[in-house]
Amino acid sequence: MxxxxxxxxxxxxxxxxxxxxxxxxxxxxxxxxxxxxxxxxxxxxxxxxxxxxxDGLGPLLLALLDRQQIRAIEQLEGLIPDTLSPGDPGGFALRAIEAWMNAVVTDPMTWRPILTQQYGTPEVVRDRIEATRGHIRQQLSNLIFSGYAESLPDTEVAAHMLLAVLEHFGTLLLEDPPRYEPARMAATLARMLTALR
Amino acid sequence: MxxxxxxxxxxxxxxxxxxxxxxxxxxxxxxxxxxxxxxxxxxxxxxxxxxxxxDGLGPLLLALLDRQQIRAIEQLEGLIPDTLSPGDPGGFALRAIEAWMNAVVTDPMTWRPILTQQYGTPEVVRDRIEATRGHIRQQLSNLIFSGYAESLPDTEVAAHMLLAVLEHFGTLLLEDPPRYEPARMAATLARMLTALR
DNA sequence: ATCCATTGCTACACCAGTGTAGTAATTCCG
DNA sequence: CGGAATTACTACACTGGTGTAGCAATGGAT
Structure with missing residues (x-):
C-alpha cells in the first residue's frame, strides 16, 4: 500500500x-x-x-527564525516613538504598550517562540535574537533618555528593566487563559512611568 | 576488557x-x-x-527539582522582609536586591536552571518552578502593599513586574562575563522604588 | 582466608530519529 | 496522447537512547 x-x-x-x-x-x-x-x-x-x-534541522530552524524575526520586527515598526511628546506624560506610553500587547495576542504563533524560548541548539540563533533585543533596547534607552533623564540617569539599565517587563507581560498574555487584561498591565506600567517624571 | x-x-x-x-x-x-x-x-x-x-528520567528530575528547590528557597529565606520600615525608603530594598544578586553569582549551579528557561525543559519542572514563583510573587505583593499602596494600587501586577526585573537581573549576572555590576542594577531599581513613594 | 550477599557490569532486544540511494508516480510539453 | 523530466516515496544502514536479565567483582562477616 x-x-x-x-x-x-x-x-x-x-x-x-x-x-x-x-x-x-x-x-x-x-x-x-x-x-x-x-x-x-x-x-x-x-x-x-x-x-x-x-539541509537539516539546524538550517531549517534558522530559516524559520529569519522569517519569524522579520514578521516580528514588522509588527514592532512604528510602535516605539523617537521621543516622548513633553505634554503627554503617560498617554503615549500607554497606547504603545497596549499596541504591543495587542500584537502579541493577535499573532501568538509569531511571538510565542520569541518570548517563551531561547533556541538552545545553535549558538548563532540565540545570538541573533539577543542582537535584535539589543536593538530594541537601544531604542527604548533613547526614549528613556528623552523623557526620564533626571529620574533615571542610567538609561541602559532602565531599558533592560523596561524590556524585561514588556516581555513578561507578553508571556502572561500567551498563557491559556491569559492571566490579566492588557489594559490592566499597561495601566500599572504607565502609572509607574508617570510617577517618575 | x-x-x-x-x-x-x-x-x-x-x-x-x-x-x-x-x-x-x-x-x-x-x-x-x-x-x-x-x-x-x-x-x-x-x-x-x-x-x-x-525509576527513570521523570522521577530523577523530580527528585532533583525537590533538592534544588529547597536549596533555592533556603537562599531566599529572610531576603524578603514582611513589611517595609517606614523610615527607610530605598535602603532596605537596595540591600535585599544586592543580597539576592549575590546569591545568584555565588551559586550559579542552583540558579541557572531556574532563571534561564532552557530548550526542552520538561513540563513538570516548569510547572513546579512556576508554582514557587507564584509564592515569591505573593510575598512581593504583600511587600508592595505595605509600602506602595497609593502609588501602585494593583499590587498583583506590580509584583509581576518586580519579579520579572529581578529575574532579568539574575540572568544578566549569569552571562559570561556579567554585563553589569550588581550595585549598578540595584541602584536603578532602588531609585525607581524611591521615586514611587 | 574464604564465603556469599551485595552491588555494579555486560549484553541484548527494542524504539525513534537521521541521512541517502534507488525507485515510482506525476506532470508538462512536444 | 505519450514519453522525458521532475518530484515524491520506499527502504536501508546507522546512531543513540531505553529498560532488563543475567553474570561477575567486591568487601564485610565468619
Missing part, C-alpha cells in the same frame, strides 16, 4: 510549507519535540522532501 | 551522586541533553546503576 503522493510544489512553496509545519509543531509541542521526522509528519510529506528544502 | 568498578555506595549516597551528575549535565548542556545515559556517563557509572537509584 503505497502512500498517496503529496502535491508537487516549487522549492519556494515547499520551504514555506515546511516552515509552517515546523512552527506548528513548536507552538503545539514545544522545541523538545521538533525533528525532521515530526516536521515531515506535520506537513504530510516524507523526510526526503524536507531534506530537499533544507 | 572489563571496565573498572565504580565504588560501591549506599543507595542514599548513590542518589546524591546521580542528582549531582544530572545537575552538571543540565547546567552544561541544557535539559535537552539530559538522559539516563548522559547522567550515567557523567557520574562514571552504568545505566543499570542509575536505574537502581531512580
Amino acid at each position: 503505497r502512500r498517496q503522493y503529496a502535491p508537487r510544489l516549487s522549492i519556494a512553496d515547499r520551504r514555506e510549507q515546511v516552515l509552517d509545519a515546523a512552527l506548528q509543531v513548536i507552538v503545539r509541542d514545544g522545541y523538545a519535540k521538533v525533528s525532521i521526522e515530526a516536521v515531515a509528519r506535520e506537513a504530510g510529506i516524507t523526510r526526503p522532501v524536507v531534506y530537499s528544502a533544507y | 572489563r571496565r573498572q568498578y565504580a565504588p560501591r555506595l549506599s543507595i542514599a549516597d548513590r542518589r546524591e551522586q546521580v542528582l549531582d551528575a544530572a545537575l552538571q549535565v543540565i547546567v552544561r548542556d541544557g535539559y535537552a541533553k539530559v538522559s539516563i545515559e548522559a547522567v550515567a556517563r557523567e557520574a562514571g557509572i552504568t545505566r543499570p546503576v542509575v536505574y537502581s537509584a531512580y
Whole structure:
C-alpha cells in the first residue's frame, strides 16, 4: 500500500510549507519535540522532501527564525516613538504598550517562540535574537533618555528593566487563559512611568 | 576488557551522586541533553546503576527539582522582609536586591536552571518552578502593599513586574562575563522604588 | 582466608530519529 | 496522447537512547 503522493510544489512553496509545519509543531509541542521526522509528519510529506528544502534541522530552524524575526520586527515598526511628546506624560506610553500587547495576542504563533524560548541548539540563533533585543533596547534607552533623564540617569539599565517587563507581560498574555487584561498591565506600567517624571 | 568498578555506595549516597551528575549535565548542556545515559556517563557509572537509584528520567528530575528547590528557597529565606520600615525608603530594598544578586553569582549551579528557561525543559519542572514563583510573587505583593499602596494600587501586577526585573537581573549576572555590576542594577531599581513613594 | 550477599557490569532486544540511494508516480510539453 | 523530466516515496544502514536479565567483582562477616 503505497502512500498517496503529496502535491508537487516549487522549492519556494515547499520551504514555506515546511516552515509552517515546523512552527506548528513548536507552538503545539514545544522545541523538545521538533525533528525532521515530526516536521515531515506535520506537513504530510516524507523526510526526503524536507531534506530537499533544507539541509537539516539546524538550517531549517534558522530559516524559520529569519522569517519569524522579520514578521516580528514588522509588527514592532512604528510602535516605539523617537521621543516622548513633553505634554503627554503617560498617554503615549500607554497606547504603545497596549499596541504591543495587542500584537502579541493577535499573532501568538509569531511571538510565542520569541518570548517563551531561547533556541538552545545553535549558538548563532540565540545570538541573533539577543542582537535584535539589543536593538530594541537601544531604542527604548533613547526614549528613556528623552523623557526620564533626571529620574533615571542610567538609561541602559532602565531599558533592560523596561524590556524585561514588556516581555513578561507578553508571556502572561500567551498563557491559556491569559492571566490579566492588557489594559490592566499597561495601566500599572504607565502609572509607574508617570510617577517618575 | 572489563571496565573498572565504580565504588560501591549506599543507595542514599548513590542518589546524591546521580542528582549531582544530572545537575552538571543540565547546567552544561541544557535539559535537552539530559538522559539516563548522559547522567550515567557523567557520574562514571552504568545505566543499570542509575536505574537502581531512580525509576527513570521523570522521577530523577523530580527528585532533583525537590533538592534544588529547597536549596533555592533556603537562599531566599529572610531576603524578603514582611513589611517595609517606614523610615527607610530605598535602603532596605537596595540591600535585599544586592543580597539576592549575590546569591545568584555565588551559586550559579542552583540558579541557572531556574532563571534561564532552557530548550526542552520538561513540563513538570516548569510547572513546579512556576508554582514557587507564584509564592515569591505573593510575598512581593504583600511587600508592595505595605509600602506602595497609593502609588501602585494593583499590587498583583506590580509584583509581576518586580519579579520579572529581578529575574532579568539574575540572568544578566549569569552571562559570561556579567554585563553589569550588581550595585549598578540595584541602584536603578532602588531609585525607581524611591521615586514611587 | 574464604564465603556469599551485595552491588555494579555486560549484553541484548527494542524504539525513534537521521541521512541517502534507488525507485515510482506525476506532470508538462512536444 | 505519450514519453522525458521532475518530484515524491520506499527502504536501508546507522546512531543513540531505553529498560532488563543475567553474570561477575567486591568487601564485610565468619
